[in-house]
Amino acid sequence: MFLRNIQLQREKVTSFSTYPFSIPAIHQLNGIELNKPVTFFIGENGTGKSTLLEAIADKCDFNTAGGGRNNVYDVDASESALGEYIRLAWLPKVTNGFFLRAESFYHFATHLDQIETGALEPYRAYGGKSLHHQSHGESFLSLFLNRFNGGAIYLLDEPEAALSPNRQFTFLRILHDLTKKGDCQFIIATHSPILLGYPDATILSFDNGKIEQVKYEETDHYRVTKYFLQHREKFLEELFAEEE
Numbered sequence: 001m002f003l004r005n006i007q008l009q010r011e012k013v014t015s016f017s018t019y020p021f022s023i024p025a026i027h028q029l030n031g032i033e034l035n036k037p038v039t040f041f042i043g044e045n046g047t048g049k050s051t052l053l054e055a056i057a058d059k060c061d062f063n064t065a066g067g068g069r070n071n072v073y074d075v076d077a078s079e080s081a082l083g084e085y086i087r088l089a090w091l092p093k094v095t096n097g098f099f100l101r102a103e104s105f106y107h108f109a110t111h112l113d114q115i116e117t118g119a120l121e122p123y124r125a126y127g128g129k130s131l132h133h134q135s136h137g138e139s140f141l142s143l144f145l146n147r148f149n150g151g152a153i154y155l156l157d158e159p160e161a162a163l164s165p166n167r168q169f170t171f172l173r174i175l176h177d178l179t180k181k182g183d184c185q186f187i188i189a190t191h192s193p194i195l196l197g198y199p200d201a202t203i204l205s206f207d208n209g210k211i212e213q214v215k216y217e218e219t220d221h222y223r224v225t226k227y228f229l230q231h232r233e234k235f236l237e238e239l240f241a242e243e244e
């Protein structure tokens with residue numbers, strides 16, 4: 001456990017009516033206490049999860065387009081608008097880690113091809129071959145299995161994007177193995193009811209215009225998925241009836 005608290009420096013904000021402060025959950029943000037090795041950010045699309053995760057990555061000096069401290073490359077419109085307005089409290093401070101953005105992982109893979117060419121053991125930390133030569137899901141797992149280790153903070157934006165249900169279970173196992181020694185922290189924005197089922201994690205919801213802790217069984221991810229699986233035909237009938 002390293003990152004203990006995230007604070008919005010409200011005194012620095014000149015207008016709460018423009019992005020990113022106009023996002024209701026960010027507008028209301030005071031302090032967020034973190035006290036578990038795994039924290040999930042959940043909420044409807046557009047509620048500000050990526051905006052906050054990216055700001056944390058920015059404060060960690062990770063590349064906000066995706067990567068760690070040493071991954072210097074540019075992707076358009078990937079800079080953080082919120083980073084300079086938040087304060088992070090650490091105990092102890094770590095500098096090692098990685099920011100995974102599913103949406104720009106392609107650019108990270110291209111960046112790796114540029115820096116790993118000519119290395120003694122190219123792609124050693126990425127499963128031994130270019131991420132472009134692995135499937136989307138394989139490349140995510142290569143990263144988690146080879147690049148991720150102890151003494152680090154990992155910020156993951158929708159890691160499930162490339163993972164089949166079975167590979168999401170593999171990811172939960174990796175999460176378990178990395179956090180059991182107590183020297184790894186994860187903050188994960190997700191829509192996956194499987195990932196959210198990880199035991200003893202904090203789930204922070206960005207819905208209803210604020211950031212608040214919720215229980216797994218209270219999340220839409222759990223309730224809606226459960227209802228859908230148990231009443232698929234009825235659910236679809238109702239869904240399509242509204243369209244007519």
Ligand SMILES: Nc1ncnc2c1ncn2[C@@H]1O[C@H](COP(=O)(O)OP(=O)(O)OP(=O)(O)O)[C@@H](O)[C@H]1O
Binds near residue numbers: 019043044045046
């Ligand atoms: N650079 C930007 N300028 C203005 N508005 C932005 C910018 N980036 C994001 N937004 C808006 O901020 C809101 C929050 O976006 P954000 O990407 O943080 O949502 P999210 O909760 O991660 O959503 P999702 O679950 O769809 O990934 C959205 O309404 C989005 O349109």
